[in-house]
Amino acid sequence: MVEVAERIVEEQIRIDSANLVLLKGGSGKPLLILHDELGFPGWMGWNDTLAASREQVIPLQPGFGRSERIEWLRDYRDLAVHYARLVRQLGGPIDVIGFSAGAYIAAEMAVIDPSLFNKMVLVGPLGVRPTKGQIFDFLAVTVRTHVAATVSKQDAPEFTQIYGGKMDSDQFLLFEFARAETSRLGWEPFMFDPALPHLLAGVPNETLIIRGTDDIICPEGCVDVYARSLTNATVSVIEGVGHRPEIEAPETFVSLVQNFLK
Amino acid sequence: MLIGYFTEQPYRGVTEEQVLRHGSYFGISNRNFDAKLGSDLYNEYLDEYVYAEKLGFDALCLNEHHGNPFCMSACLNITAAMLATRTEKAKLVMIGNPLPAHRNPLRVAEEIAQIDLVSRGRVVAGWVRGSGPEQFFNNANPAYNREMFEEAHDFIVQAWTRPGPWRYEGKHFHYRHVNPWVLPYQKPIPPTFIPGVLSMETIEWAAQHNYPYLGLGTSLAPTAELWEKYADLVADRGFQAGPENFAYLGMVSVGDTEEEAVELARNFLFAHGNRLFARAEHTLPAGFNSENAIRRMSTQVSGAWLGLNREKIMGEDLGKKDLTAEDVEKAHREIDVALENMRKNYQIIAGTAEQVKERIETILRVARPGAFVFMNIQGDVSGDRRRKNMRLIAEDVIPHMRKVAEELDLTSQYDVRPGSRMLAPGETRQQVCFPEYLKAREAA
Numbered sequence: 001m002v003e004v005a006e007r008i009v010e011e012q013i014r015i016d017s018a019n020l021v022l023l024k025g026g027s028g029k030p031l032l033i034l035h036d037e038l039g040f041p042g043w044m045g046w047n048d049t050l051a052a053s054r055e056q057v058i059p060l061q062p063g064f065g066r067s068e069r070i071e072w073l074r075d076y077r078d079l080a081v082h083y084a085r086l087v088r089q090l091g092g093p094i095d096v097i098g099f100s101a102g103a104y105i106a107a108e109m110a111v112i113d114p115s116l117f118n119k120m121v122l123v124g125p126l127g128v129r130p131t132k133g134q135i136f137d138f139l140a141v142t143v144r145t146h147v148a149a150t151v152s153k154q155d156a157p158e159f160t161q162i163y164g165g166k167m168d169s170d171q172f173l174l175f176e177f178a179r180a181e182t183s184r185l186g187w188e189p190f191m192f193d194p195a196l197p198h199l200l201a202g203v204p205n206e207t208l209i210i211r212g213t214d215d216i217i218c219p220e221g222c223v224d225v226y227a228r229s230l231t232n233a234t235v236s237v238i239e240g241v242g243h244r245p246e247i248e249a250p251e252t253f254v255s256l257v258q259n260f261l262k
Numbered sequence: 263m264l265i266g267y268f269t270e271q272p273y274r275g276v277t278e279e280q281v282l283r284h285g286s287y288f289g290i291s292n293r294n295f296d297a298k299l300g301s302d303l304y305n306e307y308l309d310e311y312v313y314a315e316k317l318g319f320d321a322l323c324l325n326e327h328h329g330n331p332f333c334m335s336a337c338l339n340i341t342a343a344m345l346a347t348r349t350e351k352a353k354l355v356m357i358g359n360p361l362p363a364h365r366n367p368l369r370v371a372e373e374i375a376q377i378d379l380v381s382r383g384r385v386v387a388g389w390v391r392g393s394g395p396e397q398f399f400n401n402a403n404p405a406y407n408r409e410m411f412e413e414a415h416d417f418i419v420q421a422w423t424r425p426g427p428w429r430y431e432g433k434h435f436h437y438r439h440v441n442p443w444v445l446p447y448q449k450p451i452p453p454t455f456i457p458g459v460l461s462m463e464t465i466e467w468a469a470q471h472n473y474p475y476l477g478l479g480t481s482l483a484p485t486a487e488l489w490e491k492y493a494d495l496v497a498d499r500g501f502q503a504g505p506e507n508f509a510y511l512g513m514v515s516v517g518d519t520e521e522e523a524v525e526l527a528r529n530f531l532f533a534h535g536n537r538l539f540a541r542a543e544h545t546l547p548a549g550f551n552s553e554n555a556i557r558r559m560s561t562q563v564s565g566a567w568l569g570l571n572r573e574k575i576m577g578e579d580l581g582k583k584d585l586t587a588e589d590v591e592k593a594h595r596e597i598d599v600a601l602e603n604m605r606k607n608y609q610i611i612a613g614t615a616e617q618v619k620e621r622i623e624t625i626l627r628v629a630r631p632g633a634f635v636f637m638n639i640q641g642d643v644s645g646d647r648r649r650k651n652m653r654l655i656a657e658d659v660i661p662h663m664r665k666v667a668e669e670l671d672l673t674s675q676y677d678v679r680p681g682s683r684m685l686a687p688g689e690t691r692q693q694v695c696f697p698e699y700l701k702a703r704e705a706a
Binding site: 139140141142145169172173176177179180181182183184187188 | 560
């Protein structure tokens, strides 16, 4: 992981009876960041760029090794309701960026209460049954294969920096905690909610959907469903990158996000 | 002592190269399945079990796996039902029903009760969590595996013992009308075995329920060590564990000469045997093992659990599309080494009848199990040779075992009910295994 402890502050917030670890970095209008199914990868270049204008608030998902596991969470809808309380405790409507399963959580939160968010950015969003293809079954491969499948360019500088080298036991354990919790919430049906497309029709929020053309985790068919279901969504496709455009094409990614969140 | 016969019922139509190329038995495409061969083999294995009863084995032990040529038995309750009508006195030992994979414990309760009734009380109902691939195959959420196992077990015991109808609202299972009309022949519930490969959590759970623990081809020394821990746990609850609490499964090959037996035993490791049962990603799906078990595995430098080690669980998926002759040769060299180690550890017992008698006597004197299960050969071995192995075991090995068992008073759960040896307040429990005998043998 990238060592940038001096740039971010760690806080604990209590929601109901559970402690949630929140990371905060940057200054300006708050921006909620929901990490993906592998857990928070570390503070990256795109975070740094946004930090000049936005305070990024990053909850570490319960059960992923840092925030305590919540026994009663059984699916992503449960987690979304839990996170909705977080947003209310933080003071109300907020912009959000969700990555992969994090985008799924954001979408579930929006259907519960669209007023939780101002604008939404969904990156490689899981959560819906794709019209074509299937969501990559990352629980049927080893964690190393899973991580490798998230990018089309394994030599992308930040990917090498974050995931390169030998996997140590601590990182392996964090991945395993993340995958176990993802299995608890998303095993069946795998990483989608059959009701979500219908419910998204009631979400008026301005939404930007970003997908890499070489994304093998989130098929194009997922983006199609989101684009069709949401009433106010635009899709931006980044050529030649996989499931992690923020790592593989950070400048393009940040530019898209900044323009959209203006 | 209860002496059992067991076979994985291997599908004998895949080659070692196919398994090595795929990186595991699990997941080889079923386009390689030949229905005619499958039909012949199923009937042959059923006949083998009937033959085992005729040879004097007390118990016919059955298991199941899914989507796997390593073990053709996909539904042990069906095999048990067929054997219930084809045999007369042998116990039908289920080792065991993978409860989370079944996902319908009420149905399992009914099936086993039906078999117990037809067989007039010959069922031994064993329960397992099921291995990783069983979770994939049946889409049973691995992260809830232990929870589902325990809940399903508790539910089945209730379904058999609590007069219905009643309603059940659990965490993973829900029934609005629990009233199975057929109940087991044996009261209050059939005898039970808990098979395992030395997972401490399973040993703890078995001890908590006074269920006998069956070590599935486990090394003798660590088995004895963990059985003492089981005995500690039972003693904490006020009981003395006895031989009736323990069972040992050994892979046994008998030949007219040692060379013949060892050559035959090599088939236990056909395409690496258990080591390539499934790939790492299927053996250890996300959340399948406890946090502590994962922590142990991620830090241990050497050693393996079901063929998994630190390198594999942290590595990329296996499989070799371009398997070379060198790869096959390397695999064979590794198999030779593994065979030698497993013989040393008493997991595989191979030799002439005299040699096998001596090795098994050592197991009996060290681990003191009340039941011993003979596993027949894996791999592409002819039906005739499989039967010869069974006959040599039955005629030349088992009579000696029974004498030793009598001398050591190796009671099975049919002789003494597990958990019925009470300890007086303040009484210290007796040791249950005798590793000093093993050390003396090794020194000699």
